[in-house]
Amino acid sequence: MGDNRKRFRFQLNIGFIVFIILFIYLTITIIVNLMKENVSVCRVEEGQIVNSASFTGVCIRDEEVVNASGNGYINFYVGEGDKVAKGGNIYLLNSNPPQSSNARNSENTGLNALAYGDIRDQVTVFARNYTDSQFSQVYSLASNLQSLSTEMVSAAKIQDYQANTGNGQVVQTVESGIVSYSYDGYENLAVESVTKEVLSGSKYELHQINPYTYIESGQPAYKLVHNHQWQIVIPLTADQASGLEDVTSVNLTFKKDNIETISDFRIHQGSDGIYGVLTLNDYMVRYISERYVDIEIVFEEAAGLKIPTSALLTKDFYQIPIEYLIQDNRSYEEGFYCERTNENGETVADFRTTGIYYRDNDYFYVSMDDFSLGDFIGKVNTGSEEERFRIGATGQLPGVYNVNKGYTQFEIVQILHKNSDYCIVTENLNYSVALYDNIVLNSETVTENQIVY
Numbered sequence: 001m002g003d004n005r006k007r008f009r010f011q012l013n014i015g016f017i018v019f020i021i022l023f024i025y026l027t028i029t030i031i032v033n034l035m036k037e038n039v040s041v042c043r044v045e046e047g048q049i050v051n052s053a054s055f056t057g058v059c060i061r062d063e064e065v066v067n068a069s070g071n072g073y074i075n076f077y078v079g080e081g082d083k084v085a086k087g088g089n090i091y092l093l094n095s096n097p098p099q100s101s102n103a104r105n106s107e108n109t110g111l112n113a114l115a116y117g118d119i120r121d122q123v124t125v126f127a128r129n130y131t132d133s134q135f136s137q138v139y140s141l142a143s144n145l146q147s148l149s150t151e152m153v154s155a156a157k158i159q160d161y162q163a164n165t166g167n168g169q170v171v172q173t174v175e176s177g178i179v180s181y182s183y184d185g186y187e188n189l190a191v192e193s194v195t196k197e198v199l200s201g202s203k204y205e206l207h208q209i210n211p212y213t214y215i216e217s218g219q220p221a222y223k224l225v226h227n228h229q230w231q232i233v234i235p236l237t238a239d240q241a242s243g244l245e246d247v248t249s250v251n252l253t254f255k256k257d258n259i260e261t262i263s264d265f266r267i268h269q270g271s272d273g274i275y276g277v278l279t280l281n282d283y284m285v286r287y288i289s290e291r292y293v294d295i296e297i298v299f300e301e302a303a304g305l306k307i308p309t310s311a312l313l314t315k316d317f318y319q320i321p322i323e324y325l326i327q328d329n330r331s332y333e334e335g336f337y338c339e340r341t342n343e344n345g346e347t348v349a350d351f352r353t354t355g356i357y358y359r360d361n362d363y364f365y366v367s368m369d370d371f372s373l374g375d376f377i378g379k380v381n382t383g384s385e386e387e388r389f390r391i392g393a394t395g396q397l398p399g400v401y402n403v404n405k406g407y408t409q410f411e412i413v414q415i416l417h418k419n420s421d422y423c424i425v426t427e428n429l430n431y432s433v434a435l436y437d438n439i440v441l442n443s444e445t446v447t448e449n450q451i452v453y
Contacts, residue, residue, distance in 0.1 A: 039403075039440060039445060039446055039452045039453075040440070040441035040442060040445075041403055041438050041439065041440060041441060041452070042307075042308060042311070042438070042439060042441045043436055043437070043438055043439075044305050044306075044307055044433050044434070044435060044436060044437045044438075044439060045305070045306055045435070045436075046303075046304070046305060046306065046435060047303070047304075047305075047306030047422070047424070048301065048302060048303040048304075048306070048424065049300075049301070049302050049306070049417050049418075049419055049422060049423070049424050050298055050300075050301045051298070051299045051300040051301070051417075051419065052296050052297060052298045052299060053240065053296070053297055053299070054255070054294065054295070054296045055234040055235065055276075055294070055295055055296075055297065056199065056234075056292055056293070056294050056295075057199075057232035057233055057234040057278070057292070057293055057295055058186075058189070058194060058198055058199055058232070058233050058291060058292055059230060059231070059232055059287065059290065059291055059292070059293060060189050060190065060191060060194075060230060060231040060232075060233060061187075061225050061230045061231075061284065061288075062225065062226045062227055062229070062230075063180075063187045063223055063224065063225040063226070064187055064223070064224055064226075065183045065187055065220045065222075065223050066173075066174075066220070066221055066222055066223070066224055067217075067218050067219060067220055067221060068093070068171075068215045068216065068217055068218065068219050068220075068221040069093075069171055069217060069221075070093050070169060070217050071093070071095070071214075071215070071216050071217050072093035072094050072095050072168075072169065072214070072215065073093070073094050073095070073096070073097050073212055073213065073214055073215075074091050074092070074093055074209070074211060074212070074213060074214075074215045074221060075091060075092045075094075075211045075212060076090070076091050076092075076181065076211055076222070077089040077090055077091060077092070078090055078179045079179070080179065080180060080181055080288070080289065081178060081179070081180065081285045081286075081288050081289075082178070082179055083176070083177070083178050083179075084173050084176060084177065084178075084179050084224075085173070085176050086173060086174070086175055086176040087172050087173065087174075088172060088173055088176075089170055089171070089172055090171055090172060090173045090179070090221075090222060091170075091171050091221055091222065092168050092169065092170050092171070093168065093169045093171060093215070094168035094169070097212070097214075171221075173224070175224060175226070177224035177225055177226045177227075178224070178225040178226075178228075178284075178285060178288065179222055179223070179224060179225075180222070180223040180224075180225065180288045180289055181208065181209040181210075181222055181223070182206055182207060182208050182209065182223065182289045183206075183207050183209070183220050183223050184204060184205060184206045184207065184291055185205070186198075186204075186291055187223065191231065191233055191268055191275075191277055192268075192270075194233045194270060194275060195270065195271060195272050195273075196235065196272055196273060199233075199234075199235055201291075201292055204291065204292075206291070207220070209221065209222060225284070225288060228281055228282070228284045228285070229279065229280070229281050229284070230279075230280055230284045231277055231278060231279050231280070232263075232277075232278040232280070232293060232295065233268070233275050233276070233277055233278075234275065234276045234278070234295070234297075235273060235274075235275060235276075236267070236273075236274045236275060236276050237274075238274065240276075240299075241267055241274045241276075243299060244265065244267060244276065244299065245267065247265055247299075248264065248265060248266070249262055249263065249264055249265055250262070250263060250265045250278065250297050250298065250299070251297070251298040251301075252278065252295050252296065252297050252298070253295060253296045253298075254283070254287075254293060254294075254295055255294040255295060255296055256293070256294060257286075259283065259286075261280065261282055261283065263278040263279060263280045264278065264279040264280075265277070265278055265279075266279075276297075278295075300417060301417075302416045302417030302424040303424065304416055304424040304425055304426055304427055305413075305424065305425045305426075305427055305433060305434075305435060306422055306423075306424055307400060307413070307422065307423060307425060307433070307439065308421065308422055308423075308441060309418060309419075309420065309421060309422060309423050310441060310442045310443070311400045311401070311439050311440060311441055311442070311443055312398055312399070312400060312413070312423065312443060313398070313399060313400070313401070313410075313443040313444075314396040314397065314398050314399070315396065315397060315399055315410050315412075315448075316368065316394045316395070316396055317357060317358075317365035317366060317367065317368065317394065317395055317396070317397055318365070318366045318367075318368060318371050318373075318391050318392075318393070318394055319363040319364070319365060319366075319393040319394060319395045320336060320363060320364045320366055320371075320377055320389060320391065321362065321363060321364075321389060322359065322361075322362060322363060322364060324336060324364075324377045324378065324389050325364060328351055333351075333353050334353065335351055335352050335353035335356070336351070336352050336356075336364075336366075336371075336377050337349055337350075337351055337352075337377065337378060338350055338351075338352050338371065338375050338376070338377055339375065339376040339377075339378065339388065340372065340374075340375045340376070352370060352371070354367075354370055355367035355369065355370025355371060356430075357397065357412050357430070357431045358397055358412055358414075358430075358431070363393075363395065365395055365397055371391055372391065373391060373392060374390060374391060374392070375390070375391045376388045376389065376390055376391075377389045377390075377391060397412045398412065398413055398415060399411050399412040399413055399432075400413060400433055400439045400440065400443065401439060401440040401443055401446060401448070402433060402437055402438070402439055403438050403439065403440060403452050403453075404437055404438055406451060406452065406453055407449055407450060407451045407452060408440060408446050408447065408448055408449060408450045408452065409448070409449070410448050411431055411432050411433050411437075412429070412431050412432050413425040413426070413429075413432055413433060414426040414429055414432070440452070
């Protein structure tokens with residue numbers, strides 16, 4: 001009986017084997033990547049950190065309100081914010097009101113293109129800075145426009161007024177100064193009398209002296225500011241006062257017009273809190289009709305390379321006193337002569353220029369990878385223990401992990417300024433980060449020399 005059984009022979013397929021190997025490799029790669037902790041990387045950019053705060057301050061000037069010397073309809077010779085000399089004409093009083101037709105004609109001729117330009121500028125500045133939380137700015141705008149209109153029409157109207165009313169009384173100033181036609185009862189305010197209630201403005205009321213209104217003797221006719229020096233008093237927290245304790249000048253910005261300037265600064269202990277006093281000699285005329293101003297003060301400002309604080313870490317280094325740095329006679333390179341005992345018990349020395357990361361006033365900070373504990377630093381074969389320094393003391397330096405090469409490398413940073421989120425570090429420092437370097441965002445998630453990609 002013949003053997004009808006079929007024999008099956010397994011034939012080796014190279015393509016199938018290659019497919020299996022690739023499948024296994026891809027599977028392992030996917031599993032490893034899924035199990036691998038994701039390392040976030042960020043790029044070093046240029047930037048700046050500004051530590052600033054906004055305040056509403058109360059203005060203090062050397063000012064006084066001058067009352068009318070008689071009764072009558074008042075009109076002004078001098079515009080808002082203009083300087084008047086001693087004995088100069090300041091206002092006109094007349095017992096008769098102006099004729100409405102002549103007044104209207106004078107008003108039409110008095111408002112020229114320059115006048116309309118000033119009004120437009122005031123409204124533009126207001127619209128750019130207005131916020132609903134500061135609705136009181138509307139009243140300030142109304143006051144400023146009223147002052148502008150007073151200045152614009154008074155010069156033209158006063159001639160017409162004198163021509164039609166011959167019995168007017170011209171009043172001169174007793175002192176020179178800068179003129180304003182608004183008053184608020186705070187003209188005698190001093191730094192020592194500023195309180196939280198004054199700064200709140202809850203009882204503040206501004207009065208405007210308008211031309212061609214009837215005024216009685218003894219009522220306010222104008223306000224005179226005697227010089228350009230003025231002060232702004234702001235409230236401070238205990239932390240702010242502590243940080244400004246040794247500060248004598250600050251950079252400030254008037255938020256209304258975005259004007260930047262520098263002012264003298266001092267801290268005043270008030271009856272109900274701590275206050276900052278800013279003394280200026282500029283821009284008094286610009287804000288002569290305003291008792292409260294919104295300002296921003298820059299406490300600190302630093303520019304350089306900007307990195308997240310989460311990227312920072314510290315690393316230990318050996319410290320070598322700076323007097324042990326020497327220059328090689330042949331190469332003229334600076335470094336250290338390091339004496340050590342080799343495996344055969346022999347004392348050998350070599351000149352090392354690498355691994356020197358940083359220098360402060362007392363020490364060089366050298367890498368623990370390039371120098372060893374117990375090595376001696378000094379001149380070769382001196383035989384004097386006093387001229388040698390034994391490595392042992394350590395110190396820490398801040399730094400980040402650079403991953404430009406695909407693995408983490410520690411690089412030092414010199415911090416110029418730091419807040420809770422970012423820090424500014426020095427550029428062009430040896431063994432430090434450079435612009436556009438890639439660094440680990442969170443230093444706690446990796447270790448040194450770890451492969452990240």
